[in-house]
Amino acid sequence: MNPEDIKSAVKKFILNEYLPGEDPAALTDTTPLVTTGILDSIAVLKVVSFLENQFDILIQPHEAVVENLNTLSDIERFVAAKKA
Amino acid sequence: MLAETYKRRDVTTVVPAAEQAVPRFFASNLSRSAQFLAILAQFALIVVAIHTWQLETQVLDRLMWLALVGFVIHHFLPPRFRLPFFAMLSLLAVITALGHLGPNVGVAWLTGKITTSGLLYQLVPGLAVIGIGLGLIGICHLPSRFGARVGLLAVAGAGLAFLRAHSQWFPDVTEMWVVLGSMFMFRLISYLYDLRHQTAPFSPSRAISYFFLLPNVCFPLFPVVDYKTFCSTYYNEDWPRVYQTGLKWMFRGVFQLLLYRIVYEYAPLDVSKLTSALDAAGFMLGMFLLYLRVSGTFHLIVGLLHMFGFNLPETHHLYYLATSFTDFWRRINIYWKDFVMKLFFYPTHFKLRKMGTLWAMSVATMVTFLATWLLHSWQWFWIRGKLLFDWKDFSFWMILAVLVLVTAIYETTHGRRRALTPSHFTVRARLMFGLQASAVFCGMCILWAYWSCQSWAEFESLMDAASKPSWREIAIIFGVLALVCVCGMLWGQSSRETSEGRGTQASGAPFHFWRSTAAVTVGAICLVAGPSVATWTLPGTKELIGRLHGDVLNAHDLALQRRGYYEELDLGRMDDWRCHDAQEPEGWNAGRKMFYRQRSDFLMKEIVPSVSTVLGGTAVTSNRLGMRDREYQKLKPPNTYRIVLLGVSHDVGTGVKEDQTYENLVEDRLNRHYPDTHYARYEILNMSTGGDCVLQMLLRLERIGFDLQPDAAMMSVAAVDQQFLVEHLRKCLTREIEPPQSYREFLDGIYKKAGVNGQMPDAAIERRLVPYVSEIQEWVFRRFAQQCTQRGVHSVLIYRPAPMDFRGVEPACRRETVRLARAAGLEVIDLSPAFDSVADRNRLIVAKWDEHTNELGHRLLADKLYEGLVPLLFPVSSIQPVSHFQTP
Numbered sequence: 001m002n003p004e005d006i007k008s009a010v011k012k013f014i015l016n017e018y019l020p021g022e023d024p025a026a027l028t029d030t031t032p033l034v035t036t037g038i039l040d041s042i043a044v045l046k047v048v049s050f051l052e053n054q055f056d057i058l059i060q061p062h063e064a065v066v067e068n069l070n071t072l073s074d075i076e077r078f079v080a081a082k083k084a
Numbered sequence: 085m086l087a088e089t090y091k092r093r094d095v096t097t098v099v100p101a102a103e104q105a106v107p108r109f110f111a112s113n114l115s116r117s118a119q120f121l122a123i124l125a126q127f128a129l130i131v132v133a134i135h136t137w138q139l140e141t142q143v144l145d146r147l148m149w150l151a152l153v154g155f156v157i158h159h160f161l162p163p164r165f166r167l168p169f170f171a172m173l174s175l176l177a178v179i180t181a182l183g184h185l186g187p188n189v190g191v192a193w194l195t196g197k198i199t200t201s202g203l204l205y206q207l208v209p210g211l212a213v214i215g216i217g218l219g220l221i222g223i224c225h226l227p228s229r230f231g232a233r234v235g236l237l238a239v240a241g242a243g244l245a246f247l248r249a250h251s252q253w254f255p256d257v258t259e260m261w262v263v264l265g266s267m268f269m270f271r272l273i274s275y276l277y278d279l280r281h282q283t284a285p286f287s288p289s290r291a292i293s294y295f296f297l298l299p300n301v302c303f304p305l306f307p308v309v310d311y312k313t314f315c316s317t318y319y320n321e322d323w324p325r326v327y328q329t330g331l332k333w334m335f336r337g338v339f340q341l342l343l344y345r346i347v348y349e350y351a352p353l354d355v356s357k358l359t360s361a362l363d364a365a366g367f368m369l370g371m372f373l374l375y376l377r378v379s380g381t382f383h384l385i386v387g388l389l390h391m392f393g394f395n396l397p398e399t400h401h402l403y404y405l406a407t408s409f410t411d412f413w414r415r416i417n418i419y420w421k422d423f424v425m426k427l428f429f430y431p432t433h434f435k436l437r438k439m440g441t442l443w444a445m446s447v448a449t450m451v452t453f454l455a456t457w458l459l460h461s462w463q464w465f466w467i468r469g470k471l472l473f474d475w476k477d478f479s480f481w482m483i484l485a486v487l488v489l490v491t492a493i494y495e496t497t498h499g500r501r502r503a504l505t506p507s508h509f510t511v512r513a514r515l516m517f518g519l520q521a522s523a524v525f526c527g528m529c530i531l532w533a534y535w536s537c538q539s540w541a542e543f544e545s546l547m548d549a550a551s552k553p554s555w556r557e558i559a560i561i562f563g564v565l566a567l568v569c570v571c572g573m574l575w576g577q578s579s580r581e582t583s584e585g586r587g588t589q590a591s592g593a594p595f596h597f598w599r600s601t602a603a604v605t606v607g608a609i610c611l612v613a614g615p616s617v618a619t620w621t622l623p624g625t626k627e628l629i630g631r632l633h634g635d636v637l638n639a640h641d642l643a644l645q646r647r648g649y650y651e652e653l654d655l656g657r658m659d660d661w662r663c664h665d666a667q668e669p670e671g672w673n674a675g676r677k678m679f680y681r682q683r684s685d686f687l688m689k690e691i692v693p694s695v696s697t698v699l700g701g702t703a704v705t706s707n708r709l710g711m712r713d714r715e716y717q718k719l720k721p722p723n724t725y726r727i728v729l730l731g732v733s734h735d736v737g738t739g740v741k742e743d744q745t746y747e748n749l750v751e752d753r754l755n756r757h758y759p760d761t762h763y764a765r766y767e768i769l770n771m772s773t774g775g776d777c778v779l780q781m782l783l784r785l786e787r788i789g790f791d792l793q794p795d796a797a798m799m800s801v802a803a804v805d806q807q808f809l810v811e812h813l814r815k816c817l818t819r820e821i822e823p824p825q826s827y828r829e830f831l832d833g834i835y836k837k838a839g840v841n842g843q844m845p846d847a848a849i850e851r852r853l854v855p856y857v858s859e860i861q862e863w864v865f866r867r868f869a870q871q872c873t874q875r876g877v878h879s880v881l882i883y884r885p886a887p888m889d890f891r892g893v894e895p896a897c898r899r900e901t902v903r904l905a906r907a908a909g910l911e912v913i914d915l916s917p918a919f920d921s922v923a924d925r926n927r928l929i930v931a932k933w934d935e936h937t938n939e940l941g942h943r944l945l946a947d948k949l950y951e952g953l954v955p956l957l958f959p960v961s962s963i964q965p966v967s968h969f970q971t972p
Binding site: 017026027037041042045046060061067 | 281283414426431433505
């Protein structure tokens with residue numbers, strides 16, 4: 001899967017679920033999501049479920065961490081690594 | 085094995101790009117040099133502020149100076165030597181702090197005052213901690229299966245826990261257990277977790293630095309630093325930003341610790357003294373605000389670690405402005421939240437997710453809070469030496485769990501307002517934040533008060549006090565909540581909720597070095613110079629500043645040694661942890677039961693005649709008449725002027741020798757100077773009994789004292805002794821002890837007016853009696869004057885100052901007592917100025933765990949009493965006979 005496709009799907013999910021009404025352009029690849037509280041611990045669980053279902057991957061508890069989920073780029077890199 | 089391969093390149097990097105930019109200080113980079121000098125100056129100012137305000141312990145003071153010197157060396161070292169240097173500095177701190185080694189010890193050793201073996205002996209506790217710690221780290225890296233290593237660690241941990249529970253077996257290293265526990269009880273779990281998942285690099289320097297973290301030796305309550313974050317944040321940004329952030333946080337920590345002291349000293353934290361709904365609200369607010377100590381120390385700790393390159397994230401984030409209970413859980417002690425989320429919440433949720441998100445979340449939340457409760461008990465065990473399994477703690481954590489869960493489910497099903505930038509929130513949304521913040525603040529105040537109350541009865545008493553608010557009180561409470569609401573509108577939107585991650589700030593956030601430097605410098609200068617300037621310009625602030633200096637227990641806590649979970653884990657108030665472990669040295673008051681015996685009547689207790697024992701760490705002997713005094717004849721000898729003294733334990737002379745009590749010093753002086761030549765001898769018979777209230781003093785005089793044929797009777801009263809009065813009446817009520825016939829009518833009237841009976845909770849009885857203290861004192865003083873006059877005895881009231889005015893009640897209480905005494909026709913000798921010459925009131929108490937007046941205090945009291953007593957009792961020149969007293 002194309003990295004841009006991953007980012008695009010995740011971005012769409014986050015905008016729909018957590019940032020309705022926000023300008024999509026304001027959510028860039030490097031916008032911090034976890035460290036700024038946009039994705040809290042409960043939201044992280046939903047994102048994990050989404051990633052598992054959307055990209056057919058299995059995520060372990062210790063992988064649901066800020067390093068893997070803080071930005072769209074982090075998420076894309078993480079998903080790509082899981083699929084590799 | 086320690087340098088195991090770090091497999092996950094996508095997670096952390098330990099030698100980050102920023103380190104490449106480490107400056108060459110001896111090059112001509114003026115700007116960088118200026119920045120470093122500014123940082124050094126700020127650090128020095130903060131160290132001086134901690135020293136000036138005597139924050140926490142003397143050990144912290146020494147550690148800060150060590151850290152300041154270490155910081156300079158660390159900064160100028162080549163990058164590869166920095167982490168090993170920090171590890172060595174941390175080990176040095178452990179050895180010096182646990183061995184109480186300061187420069188004075190070094191000088192003493194050099195000058196031969198301490199032998200080499202004596203010096204080495206002092207190293208034992210620190211070396212023991214290091215040895216055990218290195219052993220535990222070594223087990224983590226044994227070349228065996230991970231499960232086997234964990235099993236071995238569990239066995240080792242159980243063995244150490246057993247020894248901790250029996251720390252009295254090793255009296256020479258008692259205090260090491262607290263430090264050892266604090267370093268390893270949680271961090272070992274975090275370390276193993278990352279070792280298991282290989283999410284961070286491992287090396288000896290990193291392991292030693294991580295476990296023996298420099299400030300840990302001063303703070304048993306220490307943030308649970310995540311190992312992976314510890315590694316990944318090391319110099320992950322340019323050093324001026326890392327250091328300056330640390331300084332900012334250290335300043336914030338110092339400021340919060342001072343705020344805490346204000347709350348601690350001035351908030352109404354004694355349930356039994358709450359007389360109104362406003363007091364009750366103040367108690368709840370005060371108890372919640374006491375947590376400032378924890379957040380303050382955590383800021384100080386993490387700030388200090390920044391000075392050595394560890395760019396750790398924030399530990400607490402505006403937790404008083406949380407907009408929901410879930411939000412509160414996210415903001416308060418973020419490190420802890422992340423720790424239990426990682427270990428319990430996520431694994432449980434991931435295991436149960438097939439049940440559905442809400443069910444999995446519910447079970448995982450309850451498991452997480454249950455684990456939090458158990459781990460808090462575990463922490464209590466290592467710090468205090470025994471497990472804490474208390475229904476109150478359990479119910480607190482479970483109530484909080486339910487509140488968090490309910491709001492989490494609501495957020496899951498209804499969503500939570502989020503925005504990419506705070507400015508996107510409308511005024512209406514901000515108003516909602518403010519209202520939510522007020523509601524959560526109010527709820528947490530109540531819940532925290534519940535957690536902090538000693539018993540259900542005390543909590544009931546608190547609710548009782550809060551149950552009938554006046555409109556004015558309601559207005560004030562709403563005013564405070566409105567203030568929280570406004571702050572919530574401005575800052576309620578959370579911007580941080582995790583301790584993990586690469587940096588402390590959002591990436592790319594602007595950083596203004598010189599602006600931050602100016603703010604910290606001005607703030608620190610204010611803290612250092614503020615007290616002097618304030619006392620010079622506003623002399624009235626002297627008392628306030630004096631009370632905020634140093635760190636001692638307030639009167640209530642000193643009496644109870646019980647202040648809620650975090651307060652009780654605060655060992656900072658003790659010079660060393662050995663003292664705290666024992667609270668008072670063994671045998672300090674060993675003889676109390678031998679010296680005092682119970683009575684079944686209104687007097688309740690008395691001193692046993694002719695016994696010798698230890699009280700207040702000092703030998704005490706009672707005379708044949710049942711007084712802590714010299715031997716006297718029951719019948720007054722001819723040509724003798726006899727005074728009886730009625731008082732409490734301070735007047736008994738608890739903690740000082742018999743010849744050092746103020747009454748004996750005055751007696752000796754009278755017998756040296758003979759102020760009235762009619763008398764060949766002067767006697768002061770000390771009828772004082774520990775814990776007596778004025779009613780007991782009066783009855784003691786009436787039943788025993790008048791039989792001793794006194795010429796004068798002195799009743800010694802102090803502000804804090806009022807507590808004895810309400811306690812005594814409460815005991816009489818609950819134990820159904822009848823007052824003397826002549827007191828009954830008056831006391832029944834008081835009971836009726838106060839609405840108290842023996843079936844009520846103790847705290848409620850005392851709280852309701854407090855408003856009648858003045859009325860009872862007035863009655864006692866009038867009766868005292870009347871009874872003495874009838875017998876031709878000179879009645880004198882002594883107002884005796886407490887060595888330490890913990891609650892600032894002294895001036896008002898003194899005024900009231902003196903006014904009532906004079907109105908009752910008593911002569912008054914006000915000893916209040918006796919201690920004016922002593923700036924540091926710590927010098928006037930027997931020991932930190934015993935606030936009784938010490939030898940110096942007794943001497944000063946004696947001087948003042950003699951000065952007031954002679955002109956009062958012997959107003960006419962010694963050449964002329966005195967006629968208005970009973971002639972011997």
